[in-house]
Amino acid sequence: MITIVSIFALGACGGSGESADSGSVESLADTSAGKAAGPEAAPEAAAPDADTAAPKQAVTKASIISTGSVALSTKDVDKTRTQVQHISDRYAGQVTEQQTSNSDEDPEEGLGHARMVLRIPSKSFDAAMADLEKTATLVDTNTTTTDVTTEVVDTEVRVKNARASIERIRTLLSRAEAIGDVIAIESELARREADLNSLLAQQAALEDQTSLSTITVSIDRAGPGGSDDDPGFLAGLSAGWDALGASARVLAVALGAIVPWTPVILLLVAPAWFLTRRRKQTSAPVPAAGPVEE
Template structure:
């Protein structure tokens, strides 16, 4: 029977080897630590030489999950595609066209994510820009329906297959979560302060990497489930008639120019009169009481002569 003290020493040694293996696998296994640990260096190099394989993925010496053999993009409905579209339309009544666009969005189970509308001096809608989100499965139908809302100016669509990227991120997330679970288990078994600090540092690093991967996963899920369509609406410019074009150099054009000149002259004369009127009023106030005095002085001069 093995003595109790010997069994405890073996358990402590096994725990230290496991901690060293995890720390080396997470941090890349610095050569200084390996040389300082002496006989445990050989055990610490083991996880670096042979990575752990899980669900078609492995963990490298830095603890980052990556696909050993990248899965090829599946065909058919399992493909993940990010689709975007741009539709430019013209309409005599932009407000009505905007209402028709909303009907198309509702029909295809989408939503208006962003909208900017401009009006003219009379308060009528002159142009509008809408950013639509529609289910990816109905993207082509929605674009086709939008092109029939009003006069089509331009339409374009782009699609990017991100199936491999989605699979890769999903695998990374699963492997990172399992790695964190194993590190948490080692943290519960650690006894020395040094081991606890080392394991907690690696745990924080793994958790930060997992949070970043989960954000990528959510973004890809949103972009592949809902497609984006940008719709631009503008008012159809009014066509000029032949009579209006002839009037530019005919009688009506000359009459309009003459009237504009007369109006400008009248405005200028009125401006001058308005500027002189205060001076005239002051002169009148001075001249009215002074005029009888001037006449009396003139009579006295004549009488004296």
Template sequence: MSRLPTTRLRAAGILTAITMTALLAACSSGSGDGAGDSSAADSVASSGSGGGSDSSGGTARELGDRSTAKDAGSRTGSAPGGGPTTPEMQRAVISSGAVSLSTDDVRATRQEVQRIVDAQSGDVAEENTESDERGDASYSRLVVRVPSAKFAATMQALEDTATLRSSTRGSEDVTTQVIDTGVRVRAQEASLERVELLLAEADSLKDVIWIESQLTSRQAELDSLKSQQSYLEDQTSLSTITVDISQVDVFEDDPEGQDDRPAGFLSGLDGGMKAMGAVLVAVLTILGALLPFAVAALVLGLPLWLVVRRRRAAAAPAEVADA
């Protein structure tokens, strides 16, 4: 009778080991793993029949540890030699550039820039175009966004669009900032879940008010972190390029027009007319400058001249009478 509990314990241990072995065999995808699990089951059965419940429990724990290790290996991956591999960290870089172009046809260059951006799966985020008095485009400024993987190719294509005046490029590695923000977002989300559980279990008004204040502040911090995360994702996935297009006046020599210039007597007459016109302009300029002074002298000198003339006229009869 005293051996009955021991027999039952051994049977329970064997049953548990067989059940776990069956589960491992069902989850196994290779025939080699199945064979290994079967041999493990045989060893468990033999040890259970002769070693008691302690050995059965130890074997079951060993099988559980092997299952956990196998799952961890399947999640992390394995190298061709059998060792685990570490996933390569992807860098997060913010790239930006500026291109300044000059051309005699701003509108055509603007269309070419648009074609390049469309070919690179980009988009024009901002545009500012100015026109001259004739309605033709004289200046255009565009801010374009292109995928970061195509940043270098887009810059090269834009530099070849027209006459290049200047080109600048810059990049900023924000990998650490992206990782840190992601970790803080996950930690804040877990913290919010814990606070929500505390709020559900609160049984007094004081606790409810305090927990809600904590919930509000942590939610605001989470929203701020997610905004930073979205901004970093946008800046690292799309690069920003500023394109300035200026108009340049091109003067071409015209030999045919030079033949139409007057020569000989006509050339001298044309030069004399131009010289006389220049002299006339100079004389008129001087007269225009002296005219205000002449008017002032006339206004002030005329009354003085009249007074002097009257005195001379009055003095003349007196001189005659004395004579």
């Protein structure tokens, strides 16, 4: 029978650290198993603990958290934003956050600023950064890498130990007989399960950060004198089409203003033209008559 004093000793050991706590739990579990099965069973109960205590060597994979930022300048923010979306899709990533705002100078021109947060698989981080830097005029770029291998390994070990500790507590609970013992063990079990849930949350966060890299893309509209992302011939061609379109609009406005006056102009000009033509016909000289032949 497990005494209430042993249970309180278990709880006290639990607050001093994971390794000391595990040793106390194992000692209590072995004592309880020995009392229940007799002296012959005690060596068998101790054998699994010796196996568990033996360290297992394993090749540890490096765990890296990669983050990056890219600042771009372009005359067509919406077009560049679409290109960034295509790059994210190409590398099986996703856009987790997106903010846009219209141009302050002329809202009718379209977007003036866009901010996008991408989550890209870590193995494609460098390639995605290189492609993003080429989508428009690059203003600034930055990358940061953090090695969290030790933290990941430590969390995995702590999770494994916490689960083993909980199983031993459940074994003690199944063998408890006194009400006081049951209450004390259940309280200790609840505390350790809460600790395990906290460790699992930390492990999940590390897994998310190391498997997916975060890239923040900022896109701003280039000023009137700013560089364009279509240099050389394409830039000149675009400027020529813009000028032609502006001239066509001016000509259309002029024609629209003249057309309503066309009937009035015809009514005034037509009579004057008719009178002028009649006068020319009337004032034309008559040819002289020649001598009459007999």
